[in-house]
Amino acid sequence: MQVSVETTSPIERRVTVQVPASQVDQAVDARLKETAHRVRLNGFRPGKVPMTVIRQRFGRDTRNEVVSELMRQHYVQAITQESLNPAGYPSIEPTVNEAGKDLEFTATLEIYPQIELKSIEGTEVERPQAEIVDSDVDEMIETLRKQNAxxxxxxxxxxxxxxxxxxxxxxxxxxxxxxxxxxxxxxxxxxxxxxxxxxxxxxxxxxxxxxxxxxxxxxxxxxxxxxxxxxxxxxxxxxxxxxxLPEINAEFTQQFGVEDGDLDAFKAEVRKNMQRELDTAIENRVKQQIIDALKKANDVTVPQGLIQQETEGLKRQAAQQFGLGQDFDVSQLPDELFAEQANSRVQVGLLLAEVVSQHELDASDDEIRAYVEELAGQYQQPEQLVEHYLGNEQMKNQVKSAVLENKAVDKLLEQAQVKDVSMSYQEALQAAQQQSEEESESTSEEEKNDENA
Missing domain, CATH: 3.10.50.40 (Chitinase A; domain 3)
Structure with missing residues (x-):
């Protein structure tokens, strides 16, 4: 097998592979002999069909099948030999496919970009400092009453x-x-x-x-x-x-895990949930500022194959959220609705993965369990949810990725200048929401500029 690699863009490669004619012919002959043993044709006893007839009837289709399989096999061997890291699926086309000649094909593929991570040293990050007061709890209780009115x-x-x-x-x-x-x-x-x-x-x-x-x-x-x-x-x-509005009694508080209707216990439960929401809002606001700085300092060319994969995932999430059912064909949803978000998510994922790699970060089983337990704490029967996550390898890997992402953000935060800013509970929540909206608008504007360029 002969392999040559052409660089067609920073993240695209065109791989040309030659497979000896003898190898192709041997594979075709072996497949035709298998066919001769099992094929049934009128006028011939089973297993006694002459090879000349077999070649005449099945030769072309058999060769196409064999060539397709050989191209896939040798593509894998070629990218392994050339140490290429493909991002998505390749486009494979035969360029020479004739009996008696070496098989030649090209595989055009995108690879993961080589990222030389630039520091975000000196980035200014605002970290909200907020405390939940009694009036916040009372306001939240009124909101809960209105939601259940x-x-x-x-x-x-x-x-x-x-x-x-x-x-x-x-x-x-x-x-x-x-x-x-x-x-x-x-x-x-x-x-x-x-x-x-x-x-x-x-x-x-x-x-x-x-x-x-x-x-x-x-x-x-x-x-x-x-x-x-x-x-x-x-x-x-x-x-x-x-x-x-409903009265605050046992029937009402049972919905929130307080069985006896005790007002103090109910307020304590509400405050605990508000604190969890506040902590998440502060964490997300700090995290988004770090990610914005990381993206600004590192311009990454994102493989279209990864964007498409992420787009498909976002489509499935949207279909699930809107209750469209498992049989819904997500291809009916236009890519344009998700392309901007998919591009941003892939870009951030590549950068954070590089941070994880450079700092050799890892997530232990104890850290993964702690993360799941914190997540499950807001649900009834949290133990079942914890075991469900940890007992499913795919879900456990998703949690591990989230833990590593948080560790990467914490590592980047060491490079930043953090300024604590006093806010009320509502201001902290609104600040996180506003930043999320601004990030969405900024991504949209960047996409428009790219299109105009």
């Missing part, structure tokens, strides 16, 4: 905070537009779930009223054909309901 019909006009059940149909220039119609839709006034101004115009309406609602779609509305347009919605109000 019931709705009761009332005869009066709708006020902010009420829920109305409506039919509506939207028109632009007296023409109905697609997606602007619904029946029996439940809408909480003041929740901000509809176009700005829509809910305000239903305040004061009663059951049976048919108010016309006039709004202007935001300029950045996701449906471009509606962005910035003035629309009129014809509506019909079927009923008005007011919110009934």
């Amino acid at each position: 019931s709705w009761t019909d009332v005869e009066r006009a709708a006020a902010e905070g009420d829920q109305v059940t409506i039919d509506f149909e939207g028109f632009i220039d007296d023409e109905a537009f697609e997606g602007g119609k619904a029946e029996g839709h439940q809408l909480v006034l003041g929740a901000g779930s509809f176009i700005p101004g829509f809910e305000d115009q239903l305040v004061g309406a009663k059951a049976g009223d048919e108010p016309e609602v006039k709004v202007t779609f935001p300029d950045n509305y996701q449906a471009e054909h509606l962005a910035g347009k003035e629309a009129t919605f014809k509506t019909k109000v079927h009923n008005v309901q007011e919110q009934q």
